Amino acid sequence: MSVEKGPVEKGTELPPLELRVTRADLVRYAGASGDLNPIHWSDRVATGVGLPGVIAHGMLTMALAGRFVTDWAGDPTAVRSFGVRFTRPVVVPDDDEGALVELSGKVTDVADGVAKVAVTARFDGKTVLGRAVAEVVLPA
Template identity: 50%
Template structure:
């Protein structure tokens, strides 16, 4: 990727991430986050959630993979921030949930050779992350 070939508003790519209940169990084991709202339907509904939901950090991490793939090096991602706006319900079906991610160049800094990638992250037609932005060092 060449810095001079980038333009504000340019799409870097898009993807759909499929999320199953099994993915949530694996993430709980890897992260140590065993909050039962991420695997127990009854408890999730008891606290007025729509059902079992994905971990926020799982959603955040899955979304930034698009940027890492585009950059070609996960180490090129210098900063990544977001705000969580809605949970991602994960039904107990083979289809699970889908998270759609679209990345667009939001800003360029020629002095630092960095690009800010703005991510639109949705599930079920609703934005689940807002102000999802990654700063990438461009070779």
């Protein structure tokens, strides 16, 4: 279901989305963002600072969740706001499969033509974004 495909009301669930994040994705994101921190590409550095391995950029994880919402909205300009708290890292193995990020969402309120959407992002069965909430302006 997307905003264009039916009424949006409290309780409306967004269709779930599964995305894979690979080390190649991390390299591309690092180049685009300028965030070249070695915890995003070096196992030695990541484990040396106490991480379980190379982790995805938090902002990349947030961007994936944002893509999930904008795909549902059908128009990126309809997303009035989106905020998250980073709660756990997405550990990206050095293989061809990468890390699986599972996204889901539910409309928690609709008022004055704006839907409030609670987004859940999970990796390895645990949430990686907290307080992930988007406000989406609904079509008139």
